[in-house]
Amino acid sequence: MDIEHIRKICVTGAGQMGAQIAIQAALSGFNVALHDVNAEQLEKAVSGNRKHLDRRVAKGKMAAEDVEAAFARLVPTTSLEEACRDADFVIEAVVEILDVKREVFQRLEKLCPTRAIFATNSSYLGNSELASATERPDRVVNMHFFYPPLVMKLVEVVKGEATSDATVALTAEVARRLGKQPVVLHKELPGFLVNRILRAITNEAYFLLENGVASFEDIDRACEMGLNHPLGPFKLGDFSGLDIGYEARLENFRKTGNPEDRPAASLERRVKRGDLGRKSGRGFYDYSTDPPSPTED
Ligand SMILES: NC(=O)c1ccc[n+]([C@@H]2O[C@H](COP(=O)([O-])OP(=O)(O)OC[C@H]3O[C@@H](n4cnc5c(N)ncnc54)[C@H](O)[C@@H]3O)[C@@H](O)[C@H]2O)c1
Structure with a gap:
């Protein structure tokens, strides 16, 4: 099978990811079925997409006819059977629970044409864990988008143990047709590329802070002005939510038991106080001032 x-x-x-991936695919000219088990979620997905795209039309960034044509190509449904009928390519973006995803892949196997490729948008699970629930492991792949998928350009494509080179190449081409830039991982590895690199930078930033080498605001400045990062690691943590980073580190620490993986004390204290970053108004920085000011620990 090739892209045509x-x-x-x-x-x-x-959800957050699937809704925007679906409309991005429709905007790129594909016929799209958007499936969810929850009818309300489907309505939310359509109205959310409508809001985003109406804004783009109002700003003159998109033609109203193109947006209407995309909505005409997108069919929301709670019937997986209907969604899979004649599907050539499936993007799975259900909740990040292995058993749920495996069950979805089993159903996809029964309902989709044999030619169809199954791509998972999972943030952490390698596709091999899902491929074994199907009879087409050579056509199962990771296609990892970033939030918000209507805006973020990168897609990580991961080759699993059994994924064929043809599947990887075709998935990368689908990403390009969606207006994205694919990067290919030749092996499965937890965290893929972006989250591994981010974790390495963040771990080093906490190491420097906890050891009294520099203040967090100077570490942020160093990354922004010395590496040209748009946000230093502590500002980025505030932006994504300190609780998210804390939970991910705690989960990793529980798995490895390695004291070096324990969440940093400066992070833990803030999360326990409810200082979760931008969403709570205060994290490493205080967002009640303009510009935000560094907080005392
Ligand atoms: N949110 C992010 O920043 C982000 C970024 C990249 C990848 N991801 C990955 O994308 C996937 C989805 O994440 P999200 O943030 O969109 O989650 P979400 O909770 O917003 O959406 C998940 C959706 O899956 C639906 N669902 C649950 N069980 C289902 C089933 N059996 N069949 C069909 N639909 C089902 C839920 O009703 C919900 O609408 C996860 O694997 C996540 O790791 C998330």
């Missing part, structure tokens, strides 16, 4: 044979894309899971 991919006409219909099925996106299953219409």
Whole structure:
């Protein structure tokens, strides 16, 4: 199968990621079925997409006819059977629970044409864990988008133990057709590329802070002005939510038991106080001032 044979894309899971991936695919000219088990979630997905795209039309960034044409190509449904009918390519974006994803892949196997490729948008699970629930492991791949997928350009494509080179190449081409820039991982590795690099930088930033080498605001400045990062690691932590970073580190520490993986004390104290970053108004920085000011620990 080559890219010209991919006409219909099925996106299953219409949450934060799936909803925008689906409309991006429709805007790129594909026929799209957007599936979710929850009808309300589907309505939310459509109205959310409408809001985003109406804003782009109002700003003159997009033509109203193109947006209407995309909505005409997108069919929301709670029937997986209908969504899978004639699907050439499936993007799975359901909740990050292995058993749920494996069950979805088992159902996809039964309902989709044999030619269809199954791509998972999972943030952490390698596709091999899902491929074994199907009879087409050579056509199962990771296709990892970034939030918000209507805006973020990068897609990580990961080759699993059994993924064929043809599947990797075709998935990268689908990403390009969606207006994205694919990067290919030749092996499965937890965290893929971006989250591994981010974790390495963040771990070093906490090491420097906890050891009294520099203040967090100077570490942020160093990354912004010396490496040209748009946000230093502590500002980025505030932006994504300190609780998210804390929970991920705690989970990793529980797995490895390595004291070096324990969440940093300066992070833990803030999370326990409810200082979660921008969303709570205060994290490493205080967002009640303009510009935000560094907080005392
Ligand atoms: N949010 C992010 O920043 C982000 C970024 C990259 C990748 N991801 C990955 O994308 C996937 C989805 O994440 P999200 O943030 O969109 O989650 P979300 O909770 O917003 O959406 C998940 C959706 O899956 C639906 N769902 C649950 N079980 C289902 C089933 N059996 N069949 C069909 N739909 C089902 C839920 O109703 C919900 O609408 C996860 O694997 C996550 O790791 C998330």
